[in-house]
Amino acid sequence: MTNDLYLELKSLPGFVENEPMAKHTNFRIGGVARYYVVASTKEACIHAIEVAERAGIAWYVYGGGSNLLVADKGFDGLMIQVGFRSMEVNGEEIVCDAGVITALVARKAAEAGLAGFEWAAGVPGTIGGAIYGNAGCYGGEMKDAIVSVDAYRLSDRQCVTLTNAECGFGYRESHFKKDRHIIFGCTLRLVPGDAKASLQRIDEINAKRKEKQPLGESGAGCMFKNVEFADVSEIAQLQSEVDVPASMIASKTIGAGWLIDHAGLLGRRIGNIEVSPKHGNFLINHGGGTADEVAQLVSICQMEVRNRFGIRLQTEVQFVGW
Ligand SMILES: Cc1cc2nc3c(=O)[nH]c(=O)nc-3n(C[C@H](O)[C@H](O)[C@H](O)COP(=O)(O)OP(=O)(O)OC[C@H]3O[C@@H](n4cnc5c(N)ncnc54)[C@H](O)[C@@H]3O)c2cc1C
Missing domain, CATH: 3.30.465.10 (Uridine Diphospho-n-acetylenolpyruvylglucosamine Reductase; domain 3)
Known part of the structure; x- marks a missing residue:
C-alpha cells in the first residue's frame, strides 16, 4: 500500500490499528483486525469500503459480533462495524x-x-x-x-x-x-x-431462554443449523439408533442440540471450549479459549453425529479470517 493510501485509510473517522476482535464478539475470541473503523453513517460505510479497495486490502462488514468466530490469527484487512442506529x-x-x-x-x-x-x-x-x-x-x-x-x-x-x-x-x-x-x-x-x-410475552420468552440456554456465558448462540429433511428415509440411520420425537418428525426438522446430546457430547471439552451441558448446540468459552479449539470441537461434533446417525451438521456461525 502506498503512503498516500495508508494516510487515506488512517483518516477514516474512528480508525484504529490492531484492534482485538475478542473485544467485539460474544465468543470473546478472535485475533486482531489489522485496521478497524465504526461507520456512523451509510456514506461513511461505503467510503470505508472504497478506501479499502483502493488500498488493495480485504474488508468485512459486521454488526454486533454475536454470530462470528474470528480466527486466532485475526483479520488481515479493514473491519467495519455498522454504527448507524436510528x-x-x-x-x-x-x-x-x-x-x-x-x-x-x-x-x-x-x-x-x-x-x-x-x-x-x-x-x-x-x-x-x-x-x-x-x-x-x-x-x-x-x-x-x-x-x-x-x-x-x-x-x-x-x-x-x-x-x-x-x-x-x-x-x-x-x-x-x-x-x-x-x-x-x-x-x-x-x-x-x-x-x-x-411485554409479558417478552418476559415469558426471556425466562424460557434462561431456563434452556447457557445465557451469560461467552458463545455465539447456536453453532449448528437444525437439520431439515424432506423424507423420513433421510433419517433412517438416526431412527435405527434412537427414538425420534414425533414433534420432530412432524416438523421435518431435527434439533442440532438434540443430536449432539444423543451423541453423548454434552460437556465434551477441548481446552477452554466446552459443549454446554445445558444445551448441545451451544459451545461455551470458559475464558481464554481459542478459535482453533472451537474449530476442533465443531469437527468432533460433526464427525460423531455423522458416524452415529448419518447426519451432517452444518455450521450457523460465520467464520472470519480463516
Ligand atoms: C446467546 C446467543 C443467543 C442467540 N440466539 C439466537 C436465536 O435465538 N436465533 C437466531 O437466529 N440467532 C441467535 N443468535 C445468533 C445471533 O445473535 C444472530 O445471528 C444475530 O442476528 C446476529 O447479529 P449480529 O449483528 O451480531 O451479526 P454479526 O455477528 O455481526 O454478523 C453476522 C453476519 O451478518 C453479516 N452482517 C451483519 N451486519 C451486516 C450488515 N449491516 N450488512 C451486511 N452484512 C451484515 C456479517 O457480515 C456476518 O456474516 C444468538 C447468539 C447468541 C450469542
Missing part, C-alpha cells in the same frame, strides 16, 4: 437502521403496542445481522416482519430496496448470503396489539 415507529411500521440492536426494536415495538416481534427480544446483535441470517426463534423469523430492506449492492455499486420476496429468506438463509450487499436498514410491519401483553 429507528422510527410510524403506525404499524418500524423503519430502522442496520445498526439498531434487535432486542431494542422488539422492546420498542412492544411498548408501542405492536405485536409479532416479541420473539426477537432475546436475540443478541443488530438488525443488519438478523436480516443477513434471517434470525428467528420461538416461532418467529425476520422474514415474517420485513416489508423491505435497503442495501448497497456490491456487484453494481447501487443503493437498492429489496422487497421481502427479493430477500430470498429461508431457514437462516437470505439473498445477502449469496450476493454481497451491505444492509443499510429495513422497514418492518407488525400488527396492532396490546403493549402489556407483548
Whole structure:
C-alpha cells in the first residue's frame, strides 16, 4: 500500500490499528483486525469500503459480533462495524437502521403496542445481522416482519430496496448470503396489539431462554443449523439408533442440540471450549479459549453425529479470517 493510501485509510473517522476482535464478539475470541473503523453513517460505510479497495486490502462488514468466530490469527484487512442506529415507529411500521440492536426494536415495538416481534427480544446483535441470517426463534423469523430492506449492492455499486420476496429468506438463509450487499436498514410491519401483553410475552420468552440456554456465558448462540429433511428415509440411520420425537418428525426438522446430546457430547471439552451441558448446540468459552479449539470441537461434533446417525451438521456461525 502506498503512503498516500495508508494516510487515506488512517483518516477514516474512528480508525484504529490492531484492534482485538475478542473485544467485539460474544465468543470473546478472535485475533486482531489489522485496521478497524465504526461507520456512523451509510456514506461513511461505503467510503470505508472504497478506501479499502483502493488500498488493495480485504474488508468485512459486521454488526454486533454475536454470530462470528474470528480466527486466532485475526483479520488481515479493514473491519467495519455498522454504527448507524436510528429507528422510527410510524403506525404499524418500524423503519430502522442496520445498526439498531434487535432486542431494542422488539422492546420498542412492544411498548408501542405492536405485536409479532416479541420473539426477537432475546436475540443478541443488530438488525443488519438478523436480516443477513434471517434470525428467528420461538416461532418467529425476520422474514415474517420485513416489508423491505435497503442495501448497497456490491456487484453494481447501487443503493437498492429489496422487497421481502427479493430477500430470498429461508431457514437462516437470505439473498445477502449469496450476493454481497451491505444492509443499510429495513422497514418492518407488525400488527396492532396490546403493549402489556407483548411485554409479558417478552418476559415469558426471556425466562424460557434462561431456563434452556447457557445465557451469560461467552458463545455465539447456536453453532449448528437444525437439520431439515424432506423424507423420513433421510433419517433412517438416526431412527435405527434412537427414538425420534414425533414433534420432530412432524416438523421435518431435527434439533442440532438434540443430536449432539444423543451423541453423548454434552460437556465434551477441548481446552477452554466446552459443549454446554445445558444445551448441545451451544459451545461455551470458559475464558481464554481459542478459535482453533472451537474449530476442533465443531469437527468432533460433526464427525460423531455423522458416524452415529448419518447426519451432517452444518455450521450457523460465520467464520472470519480463516
Ligand atoms: C446467546 C446467543 C443467543 C442467540 N440466539 C439466537 C436465536 O435465538 N436465533 C437466531 O437466529 N440467532 C441467535 N443468535 C445468533 C445471533 O445473535 C444472530 O445471528 C444475530 O442476528 C446476529 O447479529 P449480529 O449483528 O451480531 O451479526 P454479526 O455477528 O455481526 O454478523 C453476522 C453476519 O451478518 C453479516 N452482517 C451483519 N451486519 C451486516 C450488515 N449491516 N450488512 C451486511 N452484512 C451484515 C456479517 O457480515 C456476518 O456474516 C444468538 C447468539 C447468541 C450469542
